[in-house]
Amino acid sequence: MIQLFQVYKSFGSKNPALLDISLTVKKGEFVFITGPSGAGKTTLLKIIFCAERPTSGNALVDGRNLNRIKDQELSLLRRRIGVIFQDFKLLPRRNVFENVALTLEIIGFPLSMIRKKVHQTLRYLSLVNKEGYYPPQLSGGEQQRVAIARAIVNDPLILLADEPTGNLDPDLTMEIMALLKEIHIRGTTVLVATHSQELLKDTTRRIVTLNKGRIV
């Protein structure tokens, strides 16, 4: 599903963000990516959904080489990748419902279907009573859950979660992790980037550890 070959990413400074990353994630896998702050976790995820292009090396996602993908194809690919951004990237001028509906609108679902799916997802994340709120009116944890809702509302092929529990209390953290597991069981390939050792304490899942841009 995801294959990285000797990927380097440099932002121009002396130390590249990613160094010689080779990684294969199979369809249906659940992988944690961990490492200290600044290790390159976010950059790695960005390469996968093509927000950044590798400085060298190749990245293949769902059979497509991201170095050669066309604009139109990239849009189609991104519709099948749900991303929970570390900084949420919610649209401040659209309310919770509209933010979550966005991915479905882009795909062109009919209105009735959009309503149904969005309500379902919001209920799932205990956000139903916040439907009409705008992101600036929400707490950090609520914004995070909206970001999660937007990423999962269209049952993506791949889910990239960047610190999905960073702003949540222990109870909500457990809930979100349970939710990610459920999405995984439904067939989505899941990558979770986190620096929280707590999350990884007694997991049996595959863990990829990064340090200063290298896999260790």
Add this chain to the structure above:
Amino acid sequence: MKITLFHYFIKQATANIFENRLVHLIGIGTMSIAFLIFYAFILIFVNLNYWTEEQGSSLTMSIYFKGEPDRAVIEKIKKELFLFPGVTIKRFISKDDAIKSLRRRLGDKAGLLDGLKQNPLPASLEIILSRDKGGDTLPYQLKTRLEKITIVDEVQYSQEWIRRFQAIMEAIKIVGIIFGGLLFLAALFIITNTIKLTIYSRKEEIEILKLVGATNRFVKIPFMIEGSIQGFLGGVVALLILFLVYIIAIAKIDIRIGFASLDIVFLSPQYIFFLLLMSVVIGFIGSTISLGRFFRI
């Protein structure tokens, strides 16, 4: 599927306009001034054109007589005129009729005429020549022929100045095209910049949209609709102002050129439709230009 998208695009476009209402208001205001100038020009042009064409399709010829001709002579001339195609007799004006009508026109100042020992005005016969019959040389042929009759003093017709007028119309047309082109560019410039501002105010949003899988088209269409709406509103405002000015002022003015009075009519529905369509097109082109610039970055 299509309906959802349409609904989404319209919603985004109107939200854009509402959020950037000040920018849009200024944009629509300045643009409507450009449109207003252009529309006013069209109004004047359409009227002059209509009028010259109407005048040009027939011409009035006046045959002035020496002294007071008797009926028999007039009948003889009339019979002769009927031989020419497209000639209609309008009326015979005797010396008396001529002075009466002059008095009427002078109004209070008619007293000026009292001092005259004899009536200086000539009797005349007015005829109308249709332009589609008889050809361009007919008026001149008639003039030379009629002037050979001893009792006829002079023959005048209104063609020369109409001709000159038509030449002026051509010049006005060219000036109008250049002028209209400049105003078109001005309106385009205004729209391009208004939409550029709203695009920049949504820069982050556009990036996010792209990251969650929106195509360029999906991102662009609301801005195109926004530009088209702005163009349309600019056009509507300009038309409303023009219409108000028209009913308050222009319709009351009675402009006289030569014999004929010029009734100014408002733009026809077809013209209005065309002009509004044009303003929408300008809005569409303007937003497309600014989107092109933005997406190249």
